[in-house]
Amino acid sequence: xxxxxxxxxxxxxxxxxxxxxxxxxxxxxxxxxxxxxxxxxxxxxxxxxxxxxxxxxxxxxxxxxxxxxxxxxxxxxxxxxxxxxxxxxxxxxxxxxxxxxxxxxxxxxxxxxxxxxxxxxxxxxxxxxxxxxxxxxxxxxxxxxxxxxxxxxxxxxxxxxxxxxxxxxxxxxxxxxxxxxxxxxxxxxxxxxxxxxxxxxxxxxxxxxxxxxxxxxxxxxxxxxxxxxxxxxxxxxxxxxxxxxxxxxxxxxxxxxxxxxxxxxxxxxxxxxxxxxxxxxxxxxxxxxxxxxxxxxxxxxxxxxxxxx
Numbered sequence: 001x002x003x004x005x006x007x008x009x010x011x012x013x014x015x016x017x018x019x020x021x022x023x024x025x026x027x028x029x030x031x032x033x034x035x036x037x038x039x040x041x042x043x044x045x046x047x048x049x050x051x052x053x054x055x056x057x058x059x060x061x062x063x064x065x066x067x068x069x070x071x072x073x074x075x076x077x078x079x080x081x082x083x084x085x086x087x088x089x090x091x092x093x094x095x096x097x098x099x100x101x102x103x104x105x106x107x108x109x110x111x112x113x114x115x116x117x118x119x120x121x122x123x124x125x126x127x128x129x130x131x132x133x134x135x136x137x138x139x140x141x142x143x144x145x146x147x148x149x150x151x152x153x154x155x156x157x158x159x160x161x162x163x164x165x166x167x168x169x170x171x172x173x174x175x176x177x178x179x180x181x182x183x184x185x186x187x188x189x190x191x192x193x194x195x196x197x198x199x200x201x202x203x204x205x206x207x208x209x210x211x212x213x214x215x216x217x218x219x220x221x222x223x224x225x226x227x228x229x230x231x232x233x234x235x236x237x238x239x240x241x242x243x244x245x246x247x248x249x250x251x252x253x254x255x256x257x258x259x260x261x262x263x264x265x266x267x268x269x270x271x272x273x274x275x276x277x278x279x280x281x282x283x284x285x286x287x288x289x290x291x292x293x294x295x296x297x298x299x300x301x302x303x304x305x306x307x308x309x
Contacts, residue, residue, distance in 0.1 A: 009259040011079055011159060011169045014270060019075035022274045026068040029280025033061045035298075036284045043297040049132045050116065053109050054287050054294070056136055060101030060143075061280045067094050068277070074165065075270070081165035085156045088165035092154055096147040100188050102279055103239060104139050106231055107192040110199040113290065117224060118206045146188065149180075168249045168266055178250040185243045193235055200228045226289040230282060238279040241272035 040055045047055070070091055074081050081088055115126040125131040156163050157170045164170055168177070207224050210217045249265040252258065288295045 008171075008256070009169065009253070009262050011162075011164070011167065012263050012266070013078050014075050014267075016076075018270050018274055019072045022068065022075065022277060023072045025274065025277040025281065026065055026072075029061060029277055030065045032281050032284045033058050033065070036287060036294075037062065039294060039297045044293055047129075049127055049129050050109075050112060050291055051293070052129065052132055052136065053105060053112055054291060056140075057102065057105040057109065057283055058287070060098055060105060061283055063094050063101070064098035064277065065280070067091050078162065079164065079167065080162040081156060082163060083165075088156050089151045089154050092150045092166050093147040096150065096184075097143050099239070099242070099276060100146060100184070101139075101143050102234075102283070103189060103192050104143070106234065107196045107199075108135070108139070109286070109290065110196040110203075110231060113224070113227060114199045114203045117203060117220065146184075153180075168253050168262070168269070171253075174250065174254045178247075178254050181243075181247050181250050185247055189239060189243050193239070196231065196235070200231065204228065223289050227286060230286050230289060234279045234282050234286075238276050238282070241268070242276055245269040245272050 036058045037055075040051065040058060044051055067090070070083060070087065074083075112126050112132075115122075115124050153173070153176050154166065155170075155173065156165050157167070157172065158164070159167070159169055170177075203224060207221045210221050245265055245268040249262065249269050252262045252265055284298075288298060
């Protein structure tokens with residue numbers, strides 16, 4: 001724990017809507033993902049390569065949800081963290097694993113979708129479950145190693161009379177936050193996003209040539225378009241603002257540019273942090289568009305639930 005007595009650019013109180021919205025979106029994500037995992041685990045008996053990737057995406061989505069109450073409490077207490085340094089580190093670790101796990105698996109799903117449609121008859125590695133199992137394990141290992149440094153450099157700080165966790169106002173960590181954010185933003189967000197975008201652009205070029213004269217062609221085109229739209233919405237709403245405002249905030253803080261500017265960027269950062277939880281609500285739509293088995297199971301389970309009540 002570090003003690004900071006500087007009053008330069010003091011933290012400002014967050015609007016109550018921020019923790020309220022975080023709680024609402026998290027509850028929605030909990031319901032959607034619990035239902036999705038239940039369908040994956042109990043209703044889909046035979047998994048193909050597509051289902052394996054979607055299941056792991058649902059798994060990383062659920063990682064953030066048990067820790068969300070701590071984050072809601074932190075914001076509700078005026079950015080005061082009373083839970084100790086280890087839980088601060090663990091909170092940051094799970095946030096990182098959820099965020100970049102979602103980005104990585106969305107990237108893998110986009111590449112897999114391209115190969116599944118464009119190279120439908122080819123025996124590519126992306127159709128082999130043994131290859132995908134190894135690839136999935138490699139990305140889980142990457143997520144662990146990527147988040148591991150958090151337990152070594154992240155500290156809590158007393159600023160004023162409040163304990164801060166992962167705060168832009170922790171001056172002693174400004175340089176680390178700046179460098180860590182730039183590295184993660186470049187290699188762990190913009191690179192996977194670029195790969196996903198290229199995959200879907202090539203997929204879009206291919207499906208534009210598909211004839212709609214038969215039912216299979218129309219369904220394939222519609223499902224692919226829906227999948228591309230949802231994925232790009234997730235990147236645009238949930239991931240891009242966070243990386244933009246987090247990097248901007250660390251730059252403004254490190255170079256002491258302006259307190260007013262820092263406060264505006266800080267508010268935007270916390271709003272973008274709330275928006276990251278929306279992807280937990282949007283990903284289940286992706287499963288419906290990408291997987292006919294999931295769609296049928298989801299629809300039948302929903303009908304049974306509604307008629308039983």
